[in-house]
Amino acid sequence: MEHRTLTLNSLHVDCSDDTLRNYLRDLGAAPISVASPSDDQGVEAWASQDGCHIISRSKPATAGAHPRTKHIVLKTSNIGAFNLPTRRDPRSGLLYAITQHPALPDLRWIVVDTGNVDYSIEYDSFTSAFYLDTICAQLAQISASSVLAFDHLACAVEEGQALPVAEWLMDVLGFHRHRGVDEEEQGQLVMMGEGALRMVTVRHGDFYVVLAESVEGYAGQIRDFLDAHGPGVQHIALKASDIVQLAQNARATGRIDFAVPPESAWENALTDAAGDREMLALVIARKNNRILTKVKMESGRACGLLSQLFTARLSDQTQLFLELIERHNFDGFAAANINSLFASQHVDQSILFVDETLGAEVLSQWAATSTNLTAAITMLQCKTEDDLLQYLKHTAKYFTTVVSSFVPLTAPVFDALIRAPVLVCAQGSGFNHIDLEECRKRDIGVCNNAGWCSTEVAEHTFACLISLANGSCFLKDGSHWDRKASNKRTLHGSTIGLIGCGDIGRRVIPLVRAFGMNVQIYDPAAGHDEISLATLLATSDYVSLHAPLTKSTYHMICDETMALMKPGSCIINTARGGLIDEDALVRALEHGRTVRAAALDVFEVEPLPLESKLWNMPRVLLSPHVAGLTETATAKAGNALIKNLEALSKGEGMDSVLVASSVVSSYVGDHTLGVGSLLTPTPSESGSGSDGEQWVL
Numbered sequence: 001m002e003h004r005t006l007t008l009n010s011l012h013v014d015c016s017d018d019t020l021r022n023y024l025r026d027l028g029a030a031p032i033s034v035a036s037p038s039d040d041q042g043v044e045a046w047a048s049q050d051g052c053h054i055i056s057r058s059k060p061a062t063a064g065a066h067p068r069t070k071h072i073v074l075k076t077s078n079i080g081a082f083n084l085p086t087r088r089d090p091r092s093g094l095l096y097a098i099t100q101h102p103a104l105p106d107l108r109w110i111v112v113d114t115g116n117v118d119y120s121i122e123y124d125s126f127t128s129a130f131y132l133d134t135i136c137a138q139l140a141q142i143s144a145s146s147v148l149a150f151d152h153l154a155c156a157v158e159e160g161q162a163l164p165v166a167e168w169l170m171d172v173l174g175f176h177r178h179r180g181v182d183e184e185e186q187g188q189l190v191m192m193g194e195g196a197l198r199m200v201t202v203r204h205g206d207f208y209v210v211l212a213e214s215v216e217g218y219a220g221q222i223r224d225f226l227d228a229h230g231p232g233v234q235h236i237a238l239k240a241s242d243i244v245q246l247a248q249n250a251r252a253t254g255r256i257d258f259a260v261p262p263e264s265a266w267e268n269a270l271t272d273a274a275g276d277r278e279m280l281a282l283v284i285a286r287k288n289n290r291i292l293t294k295v296k297m298e299s300g301r302a303c304g305l306l307s308q309l310f311t312a313r314l315s316d317q318t319q320l321f322l323e324l325i326e327r328h329n330f331d332g333f334a335a336a337n338i339n340s341l342f343a344s345q346h347v348d349q350s351i352l353f354v355d356e357t358l359g360a361e362v363l364s365q366w367a368a369t370s371t372n373l374t375a376a377i378t379m380l381q382c383k384t385e386d387d388l389l390q391y392l393k394h395t396a397k398y399f400t401t402v403v404s405s406f407v408p409l410t411a412p413v414f415d416a417l418i419r420a421p422v423l424v425c426a427q428g429s430g431f432n433h434i435d436l437e438e439c440r441k442r443d444i445g446v447c448n449n450a451g452w453c454s455t456e457v458a459e460h461t462f463a464c465l466i467s468l469a470n471g472s473c474f475l476k477d478g479s480h481w482d483r484k485a486s487n488k489r490t491l492h493g494s495t496i497g498l499i500g501c502g503d504i505g506r507r508v509i510p511l512v513r514a515f516g517m518n519v520q521i522y523d524p525a526a527g528h529d530e531i532s533l534a535t536l537l538a539t540s541d542y543v544s545l546h547a548p549l550t551k552s553t554y555h556m557i558c559d560e561t562m563a564l565m566k567p568g569s570c571i572i573n574t575a576r577g578g579l580i581d582e583d584a585l586v587r588a589l590e591h592g593r594t595v596r597a598a599a600l601d602v603f604e605v606e607p608l609p610l611e612s613k614l615w616n617m618p619r620v621l622l623s624p625h626v627a628g629l630t631e632t633a634t635a636k637a638g639n640a641l642i643k644n645l646e647a648l649s650k651g652e653g654m655d656s657v658l659v660a661s662s663v664v665s666s667y668v669g670d671h672t673l674g675v676g677s678l679l680t681p682t683p684s685e686s687g688s689g690s691d692g693e694q695w696v697l
Helices: 019-026 133-139 162-173 221-229 243-252 263-273 277-288 360-369 385-394 411-416 436-441 454-470 503-513 533-539 582-591 631-650
Strands: 007-014 030-032 043-047 053-057 071-075 086-088 095-101 104-113 150-157 188-192 195-204 207-214 232-239 292-298 301-310 321-328 349-353 375-379 401-404 423-426 445-447 495-499 518-522 542-545 569-573 595-600 620-622 657-659
Touching (some): 104 162, 150 162, 162 195, 162 207, 207 221, 243 277, 243 321, 263 301, 349 631, 385 411, 423 631, 436 657, 454 503, 454 542, 454 595, 495 503, 582 595
Parallel strands (some): 007 053, 349 375, 349 401, 542 569
Antiparallel strands (some): 043 053, 086 095, 195 207, 301 321, 445 657
16 A cells, blocks of 8 residues: 555635635634636635645535535545546646545545645636535634644544445445444444444555444434435534543633533443543543543443534534544544434433353343343443542443452442432452442342352352362473372261351252262351361361351451361362451462361452462462353353342332332242341351351350
8 A cells, every 4th residue: 555645635615704714824724825717716725734724715616515425535645546537727737536425426536646746726626625614613722733633524424324335335445343332234223312323444554544334224413414415424523632622722712612422422431441540530531521432341340431522503504514533542433423422311220230240141131131131231341449439530421239259348439329229239259348238227228149250150069169179280391291099088978167058058068978078067147056067177088168248257367277187188269359368378389287178269369469478378279260161151140130120110019129229129939048038137258147256265
């Protein structure tokens, strides 16, 4: 593509007053000569400092004619490379080619090779483009050095013509299909309430053309435009290097009429940026200046930002808008419905997922297809309570249900919400991160999702047991062919001690007994108090934790208790990281007098800090809190939540209620109640029924 560079060369406007001239003077442009077939045409040309030209007609060609875009002029350093029939302007020597496409009969693409020729042309060769004096009126109020740097043009085309026009631009003018947004061959389908459009984007260097077509069966902005005007440019985008400052400067004049989107216009960006403080700060700064934003996501993480500022409609006749745009690592496009920007719709339930979404596909499909209620789902990726608070300070949404896996839901969070939710859900079975007493005070119902992954966690526990028994016998390379018997342990006849015997603990028992292991249990709240915790620790070859995390179980595995453990024993934790004092575990492993090895799926701080010594311990198996995460289990979690949400909408009882309220009540029926299914709240992890105060040595 060398020597086939294309940039936007000129804007042609119909302007019958001094607005354009004043604007150009402010930019430091100067008038240059232009040939005109007759003086009464009032044609004049101005050259700006950056070489982009504007041709002005001070008298309309046709009285009462609507402003219409007729052609777009592009310049190149080698017009011959495009294989187009060329003409040469007899007065200026300018070489140019005119081409068009049947789908856009009123819009011509003109390619010029200016060479060393100063911009002076025979007017008949270029019928006026961008007959729009109001564009100049708007531009005149914006003081920015980049105001004539064009980012893209958005063209409305008839249904089914976006792809053919794009292919023609690629074949004839050397554009390339833009990948990133338009991954699908037929372009990107954008839904806008009851309207829809399909976008196909092509680019040449950093200049884009966005082709937007109507979609059969849908109303919307593009169809309205086409019905009134046929194919044509819908809006022109100009680059801004600092869009916040640009907006402030422009508004300070009091003469710029910018579109004022509703509060809901920023919700998608706030949602995507939540959890990334730097990106969220950019979105909030633009929201405060009424600048639209679109966050670019890669692998579920925010990585770029597109900022957009639209003028209000420039003309009721043309429905054409001027767009100012700023990019931060964003090379795609975000369609904006100017007429009804992100119009809100009625919803029966608005559900906020704070940190992660188990069964996201199941939930999204339910929200899209449910006939029982209208649900809107917001999925955040907050890592901390502070991340959540920053989001809540700026969102205008009211959430009927708040769901969290690990981010704390406490009084400050409830204060930051517009009003108290009806229901708070622990996405898993553990709920030590939810302030139950605060929920009770505020009449907020609370439930958990008991049993959604009990089988999977039990299987993971058993897999850890097998791995610990086999020790370091597996080969990593050819230099460690070591056949020592001390590298492995026999499970048959050995003893496993379960601390906590709820749903998960009960599922572990048949697995280990199938291998001939002895089982002993300590869970006084569940009726297993035959032996003390001290006895279990002293007589077990393997200790597996399945207890809730409460004030009395916090750091229950510590220096004191590990000193009681059988020499050479192993610890498995798939419950809650706070059950183990990790520093004490490191000390025990280093000394090697009691604890020989450990398998940990959960940690007191997640992700496990890089400075933790556990990363480099030779006999420690680590997994990133994934014991229960299978596709089957996460779908089960999503369906369990859907069942409770539908029960809530019908005023029926729900499963696994931890805190009842004036709206939320417990389901009582012929089924197995989950661990916190009683109306009185009981701390629960993995099905244990303990009240947390009976966990004593």
